[in-house]
Amino acid sequence: MLHVTDWFQLGVAMYLDFAITRNILAFGVGYLCLQNVLRFRRERALITRYRKFTAITPSNDSKAPHYLEQSARNPNGVKVDDGRKGLDLSKMSFLQASEIQRDLSHLEFPYTFGHSLELGFIQTLAFPYPAKILNDTRQISRPEAMPKRLADTSILMQNIYNFPPDHPRFQLAISRINYIHSRYTRIQNPDMLYTLAVFACNPWDYVDRDEWRQMNVLEVAGLGTFWKNIGECLKVDMTFIKNMAITHASVNESGRKDVAAYTSSDTEGWRDGYDFMLDLRAYMRWHETGFAEFSQDVDALVSTTFDVGTQYIPTAGLQRLVKDILVTEFQEKWQRAMGYVQREHAKTDAGTNSHYLDSRPPPNIWTSSIFRYFISIRRFYLRHLALPAFWSSERTSPDPDPKTGLYQQVDYVTFPYYVRPSLWNRYGPATWPSWLFGVPLPGDEGVKYRPEGYSLEEIGPERMEGKGKEWMEEDRRWCQEMMGASICPFATMMRQ
Incomplete structure (x- = not known):
């Protein structure tokens, strides 16, 4: 038989359990409501700003432009939705x-x-x-x-x-x-x-x-x-x-x-x-x-691209899996153009294109299904659970190095071109997977990855480095003059 103290302890425990559960539920519901509001805030703000911009444009009047009225009808006079939602x-x-x-x-x-x-x-x-x-x-x-x-x-x-x-x-x-x-x-x-x-x-x-x-x-x-x-x-x-x-x-x-x-x-x-x-x-x-x-030239380029992108993946099996996932992202017409053809179709295709005799089988159905399932999970997570991004990270430095006048990359994919070999860039937590799999790090192999940075006037193939500056300056002035007419005085409103 429970004593008074036991009943008291039991009551306190039940109250605490209820309070914790209630707080967790309240936090969860509040978070989901906040997430739903913030998730679409940027889109709504963009439309609101643009409507305000077009509403106060001096050339506008109280009557909608004639094409906005006509846009709801096709040439036969039948009303259709052209998607513009009345936006000019x-x-x-x-x-x-x-x-x-x-x-x-x-x-x-x-x-x-x-x-x-x-x-x-x-x-x-x-x-x-x-x-x-x-x-x-x-x-x-x-x-x-x-x-x-x-x-x-x-x-x-x-x-x-x-x-x-x-x-x-x-x-x-x-x-x-x-x-x-x-x-x-x-x-x-x-x-x-x-x-x-x-x-x-x-x-x-x-x-x-x-x-x-x-x-x-x-x-x-x-x-x-x-x-x-x-x-x-x-x-x-x-x-x-x-x-x-x-x-x-x-x-x-x-x-x-x-x-x-x-x-x-x-x-x-x-x-x-x-x-x-x-x-x-x-x-x-x-x-x-x-x-x-599909052609031999296409095959050479696509094969090299896939091989370079997966060369640091440690095992052949994982390399094949990553390539299959990449191919899965392309529609069938692209798979065929890149030489990924079902074997039963290869002989038929070889009648018009002999290169298909060397075709590769496309990814199996399981790889495709798992990948699409992953995309669906990601879509659900971003839509209903994840908060929107509040700031962006740039991959290139906003200002040049004051000593060299060159720009550096602050982020890279696989190959550290134009990245300064600082302590953080070589030994920071983001580089640990690179150390594990033997991927090049900033500063590796001397000057191969251009750790000093880049100049936009010299970027491109090696045989063009240092060439074309006068040509570019003339072209830049032409581009600047042409774009001058496109820069609207009300454009600053979009940044407010």
Whole structure:
């Protein structure tokens, strides 16, 4: 029989258990509510700021622009949803678009943006003609040359992504790309346009497929406005893709057809970045269908890329698993273009392309299923549990070294190009996996990884180092003058 003290102790224990449980439940519910509010705060704030910006633009009046009224109808007069939600996207400036794309790539979807561009780089290798040009230059097909080529490409893109169009580093990166391309006269405009489409549309596709939410129309228009201006700076002819969303309607990653850009069919050029993105993605799909194909040059580039990216994985089995996961992320058309074909189809394909006799089997169904299951878990975690990012980490230093005038990388993937060999960079916790698997560290192998840093005027293939500065300065001034007309005086509102 329980004594009074025993009853008292039991009551205290039950109360404490109840209080702890209640507090845990209250904390959990409060956290989930806070997470739900914060998770969409940046998206809502972007739309609110842009509506405010367009509402006070002097050229606006109380009546909506005529094309916003027409955009709800197709040429037959039937009402359809064009996705714009009444937003006047035509007033977006280059600076505003740059700010939108920077938020998307640094804060909203940093992993998917970066990873989609890495996969996009591999996509651009799966075309026989440009693959032959790249093989002839031996900048990618040689395992010892590819890491620096990837690092240089990444640096140029980081300076375009991280700085506004009126910043000298943005303009120097554009001019350096133009100079490098000017040395390769065999590069054709369709190949340049396709590469531009990959950088613009791949993040859109992969975010819509894999992330915790899809991009809204304003964000897509921001990407379109940004890359339309980049294309003009890179001297890419984009006029012939006008209305391709009408003539070659594409299917997006969710299996639905894109909304046709019918609202731009009666005007010259594109009304806004959203129209441009629809046409650009339609062109990208059309170009892939018509020209992506397996060849010996494609095989050499893709094989070298996969081998270099997995060379420090310790066992052959793990290397094969990582390669299978990478291949799984590509649709079947890309797997076939890269030589991954089911054996029962290899002999049939060999009738038109003898290289398929040496084809590799695609990843097994279990690898694909496990990978997609992991993506689903990640999507659920980010949407319902994880807090949004509050700040971004840059991979390149904002200011040059005061002694050398060179910039350093503060982060890297696998190969430590342009990273200062400080104590933290060589021995900090982030380097411990590198020590474990024998991955190069900053300062290893003397000057091979350029620990002193880089200059944007000299980035690129070794035979071009120190060349083209006068050419670049002239091109930079041209780019600066051209962009001057695109910089809207109200763009600072987007930064408030």
